[in-house]
Amino acid sequence: MSWLNATALGCAAAALLATDVAAAEFGRPATRDEIALWNIDVRPDGTGLPPGSGTAARGQQVFEENCVACHGERGQGGIADRLTGGQGTLASDHPVKTVGSYWPYATSLFDYVRRAMPYPAPQTLSDDDYYAVVAYILNLNEIVASDTVLDRARLPAIKMPNRNGFWPDPEFKLIRNSRQP
Known part of the structure; x- marks a missing residue:
């Protein structure tokens, strides 16, 4: 053959x-x-947030144990994405997209961190520890005070600096609305 x-x-x-x-x-x-x-999944309005709570102080401990190797001390200088700084740079020739400069919703940060971190073992922390890490990252970006307790009621209420920096694409809105009864 x-x-x-x-x-x-x-x-x-x-x-x-x-x-x-x-x-x-x-x-x-x-x-x-x-x-x-x-x-x-956690939506921008907080739908899907689990029970639990966390503080920036606890978040710093969790961050140092699980995140600093990739993201660097205080969220900068690691091999992975920078998490802090960049405020006021988005309209510049060299925008720095970080949690504090780019992300529109604190709930999206929680959703991403809980779903994908810590690398390479996502979803291995407790919900309390995820709230704490998010509190710490938001505190590093001067969005919440160091004594803020985050939970499912407080997290959606946080107004991120770039909250109004996104708007729907008019074509997407037309397509989406055309599918609704």
Whole structure:
């Protein structure tokens, strides 16, 4: 058998196997508990925030144990994104996009940190520790006082410096509204 014929035969066998695999209906519906593990999004208005609370003092400890290796002391100078500074630079030739200069919602910061950090073991901290780290990062950016306690009621109320720096794309608004009944 030539190489070309063997290759064609192999491809045909793979296609038949793929069809059989698809028809076998692997898997099962996810349970409510399994869905809850992945359904952790937090919206700008605070919908989805978990119970818990944290302070900047506790957040500093958690940050030093889990974040400083990548983000540097006080959120600057590490190998990962800078978290502090940059206020007033967005309209300049060299904008510095940080939590304090760019992010429009404190709840989005919580959502991202809880979903993706600490690297490489996301979602391994307690909700209290995530609130604390967010409090510490916001405090480093002079957005909240060092004695502020963050929780599901207080976090959505924080007005970020760039809160009004984003606006909807008119085309997106037209598309979105055209789909609504």
